[in-house]
Amino acid sequence: MPAQDPVQDKAPAAPVGGVDRFFKISERGSTVAREVRGGFATFFAMAYIIVLNPIILGSAKDLYGHQLDGGQLVTATVLTAAFATLLMGVIGNVPIALAAGLGVNTVVALQLAPRMSWADAMGMVVLAGFLVMLLVATGLRERVMNAVPTSLRKGIAIGIGLFILLIGLVDSGFVTRIPDAAHTTVPLQLGSDGHLNGWPVLVFALGALLTLVLIVRKVAGAILISIVTMTVVALVIEAVADVPSWGLTTPKWPGNPVASPDFGLFGDFSLFGGFGKVGILTGVLFVFTVLLSTFFDAMGTILGVGDEAKLMDEQGRLPGINRVLFVDGIAVASGGATSSSATTCFVESTAGVGEGARTGLASVVTGALFSLALFLTPIATMVPSQAATPALLAVGFLILAGSVRDIDWTDYTVAVPAFLAMVTMPFTYSITNGIGIGFITFSLLRLAAGRGREVPLAMYVVSAVFVFYYAMPALGLT
Numbered sequence: 001m002p003a004q005d006p007v008q009d010k011a012p013a014a015p016v017g018g019v020d021r022f023f024k025i026s027e028r029g030s031t032v033a034r035e036v037r038g039g040f041a042t043f044f045a046m047a048y049i050i051v052l053n054p055i056i057l058g059s060a061k062d063l064y065g066h067q068l069d070g071g072q073l074v075t076a077t078v079l080t081a082a083f084a085t086l087l088m089g090v091i092g093n094v095p096i097a098l099a100a101g102l103g104v105n106t107v108v109a110l111q112l113a114p115r116m117s118w119a120d121a122m123g124m125v126v127l128a129g130f131l132v133m134l135l136v137a138t139g140l141r142e143r144v145m146n147a148v149p150t151s152l153r154k155g156i157a158i159g160i161g162l163f164i165l166l167i168g169l170v171d172s173g174f175v176t177r178i179p180d181a182a183h184t185t186v187p188l189q190l191g192s193d194g195h196l197n198g199w200p201v202l203v204f205a206l207g208a209l210l211t212l213v214l215i216v217r218k219v220a221g222a223i224l225i226s227i228v229t230m231t232v233v234a235l236v237i238e239a240v241a242d243v244p245s246w247g248l249t250t251p252k253w254p255g256n257p258v259a260s261p262d263f264g265l266f267g268d269f270s271l272f273g274g275f276g277k278v279g280i281l282t283g284v285l286f287v288f289t290v291l292l293s294t295f296f297d298a299m300g301t302i303l304g305v306g307d308e309a310k311l312m313d314e315q316g317r318l319p320g321i322n323r324v325l326f327v328d329g330i331a332v333a334s335g336g337a338t339s340s341s342a343t344t345c346f347v348e349s350t351a352g353v354g355e356g357a358r359t360g361l362a363s364v365v366t367g368a369l370f371s372l373a374l375f376l377t378p379i380a381t382m383v384p385s386q387a388a389t390p391a392l393l394a395v396g397f398l399i400l401a402g403s404v405r406d407i408d409w410t411d412y413t414v415a416v417p418a419f420l421a422m423v424t425m426p427f428t429y430s431i432t433n434g435i436g437i438g439f440i441t442f443s444l445l446r447l448a449a450g451r452g453r454e455v456p457l458a459m460y461v462v463s464a465v466f467v468f469y470y471a472m473p474a475l476g477l478t
Contacts, residue, residue, distance in 0.1 A: 019032070035358070052389075058073055063117060069265070072265045079263075081370045082367045084334060084343045085098050089363030091323055092323050098327075099344075101342050103163070118268070123273060124283070124287050125269075125335060128287050136329055150408075152439075155403075155422045158418075160293065163425040167392060174191070175191070177189075207386065208394075210230065212393075221351075234386065251383070254378035281472070413445040
């Protein structure tokens with residue numbers, strides 16, 4: 001007989017006080033102590049995003065060569081995470097925390113920004129958030145989700161994971177681009193000259209090993225522990241060794257670790273400016289890519305955390321899910337409005353659930369901790385990319401491990417599109433391309449197999465739009 005959840009095994013106690021009644025703490029078989037403990041666990045499990053998101057966004061340039069300020073990005077990342085997580089706790093009443101999404105921030109940094117200004121790119125993120133809220137309000141979000149087969153969704157998720165992995169390897173200097181002057185068809189090489197050398201690369205290699213060892217040993221907060229440890233190592237190396245360059249960030253103690261937050265990026269977005277740079281169709285596809293990058297990931301996280309917390313009803317549905325999904329849409333839009341990229345639900349929330357969290361009070365605690373971190377910007381901005389990018393290696397692996405088994409490899413009409421989606425993203429350095437190729441091949445292969453009626457109309461429409469998108473250069477429309 002399977003072991004029962006000790007939290008759920010007891011009859012619900014009578015609520016004690018207004019907080020208990022508001023969050024339904026006793027009703028869900030939890031306690032205030034468990035909720036507080038869970039809120040702390042979730043914060044420390046996902047606090048790495050405070051460092052990682054500014055590094056990903058801050059390393060990219062927009063069409064005009066502008067880069068976002070690191071300190072301002074830390075402020076935007078932290079405050080948006082605090083706002084969205086507090087909102088999820090109060091309105092959604094679930095133990096789910098939110099922050100800038102890994103994957104969608106690479107879309108913004110590497111696909112949108114190089115084609116337009118940062119303000120234009122963030123405006124498209126805001127539009128994607130509005131679309132999420134519209135889909136929720138009209139009841140279409142779950143219907144749209146069901147239009148994409150599970151196997152293809154998992155293939156897209158794996159592709160994003162592989163893309164994140166490649167970005168981590170490149171940003172750390174573990175692999176570098178071979179210049180065109182070398183006249184070779186091989187695009188990448190190990191290290192800067194075909195070999196691993198230099199202190200920064202050593203910091204990354206040790207950080208990657210430490211992260212993976214901690215994950216294997218199931219240590220809570222493994223990614224954050226690794227980032228902190230390797231930052232300390234980098235500080236020591238910078239103090240005693242002659243390091244020509246660390247890249248974007250040199251690890252030096254800032255002096256005063258506390259500083260006032262810099263809100264310089266807040267409100268710096270243009271809703272429709274990007275369409276004037278790339279055209280209507282490309283702009284729509286960019287918004288669609290941002291939407292898709294957050295859409296399914298958030299839905300899967302919400303349902304997964306809800307199931308882990310034993311919050312699902314007899315039909316496997318999460319009560320009040322529309323409120324949760326609407327808050328997720330607000331989070332996406334607010335991420336664009338603050339220039340921190342789309343904010344979405346974090347699967348690391350399961351760390352808090354594992355500590356007994358069952359209600360939104362845990363999210364309130366996590367949000368409050370993010371608010372405190374708002375004043376520690378100098379510490380976050382001294383972390384070198386070599387100490388932070390091992391997290392991308394770990395996240396890429398965890399995405400693949402959690403998704404690859406759910407692909408139906410026996411049905412080639414969906415397995416092949418899933419495979420093409422996952423490999424196209426890292427090989428073309430584009431999430432949009434992976435989604436487009438996956439959708440098109442799925443529609444065509446189902447038609448070729450005489451199973452065209454199994455493809456939802458929405459999938460045919462989107463596939464046709466992608467076909468036209470790829471044909472635009474040949475038609476002289478770009």
